[in-house]
Amino acid sequence: MSDRDPLEGIPDALLDWHKGALEGDAAVCAAAQPGYPSFPCINNRAYHERHRDVLGRTWPLDTEEPLYVARRSPVVDGMVTVETRDHGAVTLPEPTWCRGFHTEGGFRSDIEHASEEDATGIPTLCHDLVDVLGVSLVQRPFSPTAPQVHALVKVDEEVHALNSRGLDVAAALLVEHAATMRHLARKLAALEVQR
Numbered sequence: 543m544s545d546r547d548p549l550e551g552i553p554d555a556l557l558d559w560h561k562g563a564l565e566g567d568a569a570v571c572a573a574a575q576p577g578y579p580s581f582p583c584i585n586n587r588a589y590h591e592r593h594r595d596v597l598g599r600t601w602p603l604d605t606e607e608p609l610y611v612a613r614r615s616p617v618v619d620g621m622v623t624v625e626t627r628d629h630g631a632v633t634l635p636e637p638t639w640c641r642g643f644h645t646e647g648g649f650r651s652d653i654e655h656a657s658e659e660d661a662t663g664i665p666t667l668c669h670d671l672v673d674v675l676g677v678s679l680v681q682r683p684f685s686p687t688a689p690q691v692h693a694l695v696k697v698d699e700e701v702h703a704l705n706s707r708g709l710d711v712a713a714a715l716l717v718e719h720a721a722t723m724r725h726l727a728r729k730l731a732a733l734e735v736q737r
Contacts, residue, residue: 548597549596549597552596555661555663556584559584559585559586559596560595562584563583569586569587569669570584570585570586571583571584571593573603575601578599581595581596581597581599584596598612598643600645612643612644613643613644613646617636621633621634621636622642622644624645625647626649626650626652626653627648627649628650629650632653637681637733639655639679639733640656641657641658643656651686653683653684654681654682655679655683655691656678656680657679657680660676660677660678660719660722660723660726661674661675661677662674662675662715662719662722664712664715665711666703666704667703667704667705668703674716674719675695675696675716676695676696677693677694677696677726678693679692679693679694679726679730679733680692680694690734691734692730693726693730
């Protein structure tokens with residue numbers, strides 16, 4: 543048995559959601575994970591298609607369906623292999639921007655490359671630091687509708703209280719975050735040209 547902390551290397555923002563799930567924060571889904579009661583769902587209470595824990599493991603809203611686990615897949619000569627339920631082992635190129643986690647046991651069309659998410663944290667009166675406008679690159683190469691690389695922008699549907707100072711800080715942080723989004727847009731444009 544390893545003495546390594548399973549939460550070692552997890553970003554602070556995800557650890558905060560994990561702590562919130564364990565402590566009963568009303569903003570966090572916190573649905574129990576079958577077989578892993580110490581790792582509840584860290585998604586917010588807004589609609590989500592699957593539950594997800596701090597380690598990236600996902601499970602269906604209907605717990606009768608099997609658990610699918612996102613694991614860091616080994617990359618060999620720029621290629622990654624993902625086990626699927628409908629096409630067996632699928633080997634495909636791994637983009638340099640992908641963070642390397644792939645869900646095993648799903649459908650081939652669900653194979654997804656995803657970059658790290660960049661967000662800006664805005665201090666609020668009600669929930670302390672809240673991540674807003676998370677942006678990442680995503681590609682589902684076997685998707686029948688959108689196989690190209692594209693950006694995902696996460697917009698939180700919750701309302702948070704700010705005073706006048708907080709609103710001013712939020713505006714400044716959003717201006718800074720716009721530079722991050724512009725940089726990602728240029729990176730995405732370069733990837734679109736490579737197609």
